[in-house]
Each structure stands twice: as structure tokens, then as C-alpha cells.
Amino acid sequence: MPDSMLDGFIENRTFDELSVGDTASLSHRVTQRDIDLFATVTGDVNPAHVDLVYAAEDMFHHVIIHGMWGAGLISAVLGTKLPGPGTIYLGQALRFRHPVAIGDTITATLTLREKRTEKGDVMLDCVCTNQAGQVVISGTAEARAPRDKIRRPRIALPEIRVGRHEGMRALLDRAGGGKPVTTGIVHPVDAAALSAALAATQAGLIVPVLIGPAVTLAAVARELSADISSFRMVDTVDAVASAAAGVSLARAAEVAVLMKGDLHTDVLMHAVVATNGGLRTTRQISHAYLIDVPDFPRPLLLTDAAINIAPGLIEKADIVQNAIDLAHVLGIAKPRVAILAAVETVNPRMQATLDAAALCKMAERGQITGGLLDGPLAFDNAISAAAALEKHIASPVAGQADILVVPDLEAGNMLVKQLTFLSGAVAAGVVLGARVPVVLTSRADSPATRLASCALAVLISRATQPA
Template sequence: MYAGKIASPDSVIENRTFDEIAVGEKASLSRTVTQQDIDLFAVVSGDVNPAHMDPVYAKTDIFHRVIAHGMLGAGLISNVLGTKLPGPGTIYLGQELRFLRPVDIGDTITATLTVTEKHPEKGDLVLDCNCSNQSGVEVISGTAHVRAPKEKVRVSRVELPEVRLTRHARFNALLTETAGQEPLPTAVAHPCDANALGAAVEAANAGLIAPILVGPRAKILKAAEDAKLDISSFRLVDAPHSDAAAAAAVALVRSGEATLLMKGSLHTDEFLHAVLAPGSGLCTARRLSHVYLMDVPGYPRPLLLTDAAVNISPDLEQKRDIIQNAIDLAHVMGIASPKVAILSAVETVSPQLRSTLDAAALCKMADRGQITGGFVDGPLAFDNAVSPAAAAEKGIVSKVAGQADILVVPDLEAGNMLAKQLTFLAGADAAGVVLGARVPIILTSRADAERTRMASCAVAVLIARSQAAIPQKAIGV
């Protein structure tokens, strides 16, 4: 007996006791196979057989496709036993299954279980198991042996947890795109700790860069020895301290000996001071700005975030350059007409919020051709920029709202907090690069994962190769 509000049939699970079950009784469930099903199995089992994880390989290996996807049918059978027949309280004793045909992503599999035997001495059942696809073709057959519950159980259905997998697919594709070509000579300023030196070694091992290590020779060698890093094949330029190392690294780029510039274990301000110094040869008419290329789980496209590292409180002219730098990078990344959302706390212009006034002015600058190559809209609150539902709820009609490719923050504090929230709470990957100079500048952090450091180098390599192919359209020139 159950008191209180009667639950809907879909919200409860009720079992069938041994005495209630008759031979010939059936139950079934259906499920459409997704890539996430395969990914979750790989995560739980640690099985990274390419028959599971590589769609191209799986298409050429029928036997392994049967094994790889058979586990989904087995899981569906277990689901029927645990929730329908017999249901809660069932003890799974064993199974004999035969995986007959491949199951592909997109197939809808129906598992049907039929009671064939009852053994009253212990309350055991034998069930025939059949899994068929949407065409009625049998893909799995076999039997299951269970001990049925003796007491009636009726419980609330537990809601499945929402699972979000981070595949790093976009960053992996980025690394693939930049692999197999001549590594670019890269001046690394003051790589005197394990993180900075390790980033250079990782990128070199991946064939992205050919590091030129610039800094105090003794410190660099000691850092390599402590971290057990082999730097014997790298050119080493001795410089007495971090200031001198930054200046010498810039000089290598100015002379053409290096194509890229990379920050080591010195402060960002000190590093960029050398880039901006009179006579550095790296300055252009464009303002330096930092752009994060972010791969955010659940967001359907790459997301560029700017500026979260260089410009503290940019004015209108500086924001124009920040936007143009990001648009130019989006073009390099293959986004022909990027959608630029200028962020604020609200989506309406308010004299009390400078960021909304700047956003309105920047949109008009884009209308007048002072910003080119993308669609610019603002002010937009963060939710209106990335969520079509939020934009629709507010009645915002825009080419940008709900589908932004580029997020432009009001100031460095907002950008830094947003980038770190996406990284540490949403599981996003974030690769950073500084634009606006004559060469891309790789700016990594001590907290960056290896994948992030590698992706930052890969982005810089793509930009440099783009500049070399089309000099007149080089970023920052």
C-alpha cells in the first residue's frame, strides 16, 4: 500500500515477483546508438580499441565492430532485467550472448526478453534475449539467468545524471592540421623553469617549432637537468637576466632568425615591454591584444575570447583593434564571417554602463567600415550571446545573438574571470596567442595543461604560415 500522491507510470519502477511471472512473458526496450554511448564505454572500461573510437577504422573491421557495439546490446538487456522483467530486486546470475552483426551509430536497437524457464527451488528464471535493429535484423541473441525477487517493490525512477564528455576534438584537429610541416624557428624568452622549458620541448617534439632558448645558460641547463628534459639539439643564446633575454629574443625575430616569439618564465609585462620598445621592429599600427581560442564542451563551434591578458581597461580605439585582431584570427581558423558579440551586463544601451556605450559605438564603426570581416553586435549579455533560447526570450533579432564566434569583454578583469570559469568549471580547453605585432606571440601560463600549450603553439604556427602565404593580409599589419 502506498499513501499520498499517485505517481505517473513513467516516474516509478515496479517489479514482477517470481510468483507473478509466467513462462512466455515478454518485455522490451529500445535505444538509438550514439557516439557518446561508445565514448562512455571507453571511459568506464579504459578500452580505446580503434574499433570503438575511430569511425574510419571501425568501418573496415567488421569483427571488431561486432565486439565493440555488442556491449550496448548487453547493457540494454541488463536494463530490461533491472527495470522491467523481473525489475528491482533481480539478481543477475549469468548470460550467454552471441554478437551476430555489426551495430553502427544511428541504429535503433530493441532488446526483447522472453521468460523460457522457471525454477521454483531458488526462484531462478531463464530468459531468451534478442536484440534487433530498426530493420528487424537480429544483431544479438542468447540467454540470461537471473534470480527473481520474491517481494513486491515499487520505487521512484531515478533520473539519470547528465554526462558531458570532453573530447578535445577541435584542439586535436588543430594539431593534426599543423603537423607534418617544417617546424618554425621560435625564440623562447627566458625558459628557466620546468613549465616554460617543457612547453618548448613538447612543441618541438610535435614538430611545431624549432626552439631557440634565450636566457641565462646556466639556469636553462639546470632547469633542463632538474626536469629531465633533453635540450641538446636546441640552439641556446646566453643572456644575463630576463630583461636581456626578452630583448635578445625580440632581436632574433627582427633579424629573421626566428619566425615566432614565445614567453618563458618571465612576467608578461616584462616580456611585452621588449616587444613594444622603440626599435624592436615588431610594432605595427595595430594595438597588441590577447585572444583565447576556446573549445567549450556543449558549445557547437570554437569560441574566441578577447582580451583577457593584455589590455587592462581598453578605450574605444583600443577595442576596435582588439576586435579586428580577433576577426583576423577567426579568418585564419577558417571562419569566413565571424559573429562578434560585444559583452556587457545587459543588452540595452545605458549611459550608466560605459561598456554598453562602447558596444553601440563599435557597432556603428563596423557599419562604417572601421571594423571589417565579420558581423558585430552589442551590447549583449553573455547568455544572449551564446544561447539562442536566451536571445529569443529577450526578443533579440540579430545575426550574432545566440551564435557568437567571438566574445569581446569590457576589460581584462571580466575576460580573465570568464576564461578561467570556462576552463575550470566548464572543462573548456583554452589556447592563447597575442596578436597585433608583426609575428604571433605565444603566451602560455604555468597552469596550462600540455594540450593547451601545444594548441597555443599550433595557433601561432597557423597564423605565421598564413602571413607567409598572404603577406599583405598578415595579422597585425
């Protein structure tokens, strides 16, 4: 290997410098991310190529998709080592001889077999082996070697974010595996809201009750070419009447979930939180997001980013308890709860840190149950074990949080939007603490987000409503 390979440069071997028998190699460990990258670049969405379940059933395609990465390694050896920069790749003849699985380490080795002086062409034997020494790819490659010496800085590869929303996929699978829940769709008088109800119905999540002006609902259905004749409808005159009707149906146990349509959140929530005739319980009503961030190892619950503007300590205690109860519904037996602030130490001038310390003491005394609390914790210390270690924070919650409790609505709203718009997260949201879960969707929400939010509410309803 030339010294340049070790000092941040790549350097070629010209045609005249090459000798028959010269060899070079590169290794790569195959990951699911590789498969996702291949599918993203090529548009190949064949389940046998991108889904491990199908791939295991179709070993031919299993070989092909992973073989492409082996062929890519061969190209990388040609372009960076043998002959190196300036090489023109002319062709290849490869055979895929053995399946390659995620977790295998593939080593591509090229050996110069023949030099052709007239045009500077070279033939190379190519062999790719796995960590056990099995030959998975073999064949030949033909290239035109450079005549001039080239030495270039090694270019840093760009960071590419490729991730799956496995948490949301699991949520939809689980919610779709039970009996559909009767759901009041409050004022779905635009295409997005009615489409969300139709998608949730088709997914087997809900039995919809459409609440809104019948004439308008029929017009929207025609626009979507959708047949809603079999759905129960409650005819209302406007958004305020739709919200009141939805709450009345929930109080009468005729619907077990409410889902916001095309009306302002405050109109619906005004009816939900009304002292007389609303859906209040002894709990403070709050909102929680279930957030699935690509490349992050687990979903996160974030509360409250939509209902309580500046909650006090007593309100925060209920917000925390609501989130813990939701975590239990999701199968997290002892959720780790991080009470967020700007710093990880108690500061009398920062109310959020005082509230965090008090909430932890309330949990110790049994006023908050079912979870493991710590705070104050800064966001990085809550989700990153490395950051917590750097700050010398010894805590069973730090770096492992399942629930993030923000100090106020503004902080929560900004955080969830940063995660969704900058990190590619999907956030399913639901109102907690009322008699029934309430799905609050936004005009900016994607169909996937609306469906995931509905699935979350369905799981809560099944867990809390009488059978």
C-alpha cells in the same frame, strides 16, 4: 506495462506473478558519447573502440564495443521491467550478430522462457534489433526473480559531462601538417617551459631557439633527460635580457614566433610593446583565446583577457579586428562577433553597451571589416539560440557567435577561467597585433594547452609571414 512505469515509479513482477511468454523492452540510440563513456569507465583506449576511423577498419571490435551497450540494455530491462527491482542477475550467453554503428537505435527485448520454482530462477530469451529490424544480439539471460513486491520511485540519472576537444585536435593536425616555424623560446629555465618547447618540436610545429642562461638551460635539460645540443641557443644573464633578446631576434626576422618561458608576462610584454625596439605595428596589441568547450558545437574566440585592462572604444576596434583576422586564419570566412555586456540593450549608464553599439556602427561604415558584429549581447544570448529567442533578439549573431569580445580584462579573465576550470574547456592563447605572434603561457597551463597555443601561433605565422 504496469501503470507505475508511467507515474514516476518502477515496480517489479514477483516470481509468482511471472508467466512464460511475458515480455518487456527498452530502446537506446547509440552516440559517440556512449563510446566515450564506455572508454572512460573501463579505461579501454584501443583506437578500434574509441576512434571511428579505426573502428570502421576493424568491424570485429566495432561489434564488441557497441555490443556492450546492447548487453547493458538487457541488464536495464531485467532491473527495471522484467522482473524489475530486486532481481539478481546470474548470467548471460550472448552472440553479437551484426555491426552496430553510431546513430543506430537498438531495442532490447526480453521474453520469459522458463521458471524454476526451487530458487525462483528464470530464463529469458534476449534479442536486440536495430531500427531496420536486423538482429544485432541474441542469446539468453538467467536471473533470480524477487519473491516480494517492490515499488520504488524512478531515480533521475546524474548528469555526466563527457566531451572531446575535437577543435583542438583539428588545430594540432592542421598546424602539424606544414613546415616547422622558427620560434624563440624566451627564458625556458624550468621543466614545464622547456618541456613545452620539446613537445612542440617533437610535434613538428617549431624549430626552437632557446633564449636564456646557457648553464641553467643545460641543467634543466639534464633534469628532463633531454638532448638540446642541436638547438640554437642565445645565452643571456636574466629574464629581462632574455625578453630583449627574443624581441631583437623577431625584429631581425630570425624567429617568426615568440613563446613565453619561465618569466613574468609583464617582463616579456614590456619588451614587446616598447616604443623603441619593440614589436609594435599600427594595430593595438591584444590577446585572444581559442576555447574548445566539450559538448559545445564549435570553438570560440574570446578577447581580450590578458593584455588590455580597460580598453576604450578605439582600442576595442583594434581588438575586434585582430580577432576577426585570427578567425580568417582559422578558416572562418565571415566570423560572427558578439560584443558582450551585462545586458542586451543600450544603457547610457553602462559604458560597455555604448561601446558595443558604436563598434557595430563602425563595422557598418567599414572601420572594422571581415566580420559580422552585433551588440550589446549578454553572454547567454551570444552563445545560446534558445536564450536569444526567449529575449526576442532577432540577430544573425545572437546564439551563433564565433568571437566573444569582453568589455575589459577582468571580465575576460574570469570568463575564460570559468570555462576552463568548471566546464573542462581547453584554451589556447596568443598575442595579436605585434610583428610576430606571441604565446603567453601560464604556470597553471597543462601541457595540452601549451601545445595548442603554440599550434595557434604557428598557423598565424604561416598565414602572415612572407613565404
